Amino acid sequence: MTDEQEKSQAEPVRVGVLGARGRMGVEVCKAVDAAPDMDLVAMIDQGDWLFNASDAGAEVVVDFTTPDVVMDNLHWCIDQGISAVVGTTGFTEQRLERVRGWLARKPGVGVLIAPNFGIGAVLMMQFAARAARHFESVEIIEQHHPRKLDAPSGTATHTARLIATARAEAGLGPVPDATKDEVPGARGAEIDGVRVHAVRATGLVAHQEVLFGTTGETLTIRHDSYDRASFMPGVLLAVRAVRHRPGLTVGLDALLD
Ligand SMILES: NC(=O)C1=CN([C@@H]2O[C@H](COP(=O)(O)OP(=O)(O)OC[C@H]3O[C@@H](n4cnc5c(N)ncnc54)[C@H](O)[C@@H]3O)[C@@H](O)[C@H]2O)C=CC1
Numbered sequence: 001m002t003d004e005q006e007k008s009q010a011e012p013v014r015v016g017v018l019g020a021r022g023r024m025g026v027e028v029c030k031a032v033d034a035a036p037d038m039d040l041v042a043m044i045d046q047g048d049w050l051f052n053a054s055d056a057g058a059e060v061v062v063d064f065t066t067p068d069v070v071m072d073n074l075h076w077c078i079d080q081g082i083s084a085v086v087g088t089t090g091f092t093e094q095r096l097e098r099v100r101g102w103l104a105r106k107p108g109v110g111v112l113i114a115p116n117f118g119i120g121a122v123l124m125m126q127f128a129a130r131a132a133r134h135f136e137s138v139e140i141i142e143q144h145h146p147r148k149l150d151a152p153s154g155t156a157t158h159t160a161r162l163i164a165t166a167r168a169e170a171g172l173g174p175v176p177d178a179t180k181d182e183v184p185g186a187r188g189a190e191i192d193g194v195r196v197h198a199v200r201a202t203g204l205v206a207h208q209e210v211l212f213g214t215t216g217e218t219l220t221i222r223h224d225s226y227d228r229a230s231f232m233p234g235v236l237l238a239v240r241a242v243r244h245r246p247g248l249t250v251g252l253d254a255l256l257d
């Protein structure tokens, strides 16, 4: 263990939260505040000065903001030498590549970006990726609260990509579908050849079903977050780990093994 790692195990991690007044930000501030090995040193929302985080000595910043501001936030954190845990959606492969480029100039900094911090959701995605090669049909149905700004969800997009990769590796062709879309959108969006349907309804938090089909049988893999507290064990796990993982980590999977 390096001197730096020994020191960081003894002293609380100094954490700043971006998007602190949002639905997730409020929950993250509560969880960090309650964690004995963390100090909540900065709570920043729209209109606040980002330098409040560096002035307060934040070692890790947690970002739950919006896809249109997260790249600027992340660039700033990396420039300041602050590691980051990011739950905000909108990360395309091009965006991830830009983050890798910024990190290449700051070798000690770690960034962990996860489409979903729910442990059950991570397992749901892993199970879906595992099942994918055994079924000729697959569709994803994600369901969220109606104040969510983006569709489809980051989780659904990530799941579709995992499934598409597994199908390609198994040599499966396109999902069979003779239906003509009489009304545009009736068959949902298509991500890497996988149909994704986004449902929005009051009362929901974050839910996803992956429906697989083959001759004579279907398999449904479903995950439900009923409360944003469900994301907090994953967020805290990432905060504890991120400074010891220089470079970019995508997803929580590596931390659960
Ligand atoms: N990875 C995961 O496990 C999860 C990811 N999310 C994602 O996290 C993001 C936030 O979700 P919610 O909290 O529901 O949204 P929200 O709309 O309640 O919160 C976003 C907050 O960010 C603030 N904000 C906007 N621009 C900012 C800036 N430049 N600097 C600092 N703060 C700024 C807003 O004022 C707002 O308070 C979304 O992209 C959502 O999809 C949500 C839940 C779980």
Ligand SMILES: O=C(O)C1=N[C@H](C(=O)O)C[C@H](O)C1
Residues within 6 Å of the ligand: 089, 115, 116, 144, 148, 149, 152, 153, 154, 155, 156, 205, 206, 207
């Ligand atoms: O906005 C949300 O609420 C959520 N966003 C993430 C996503 O888009 O996948 C994670 C979770 O589904 C909740």
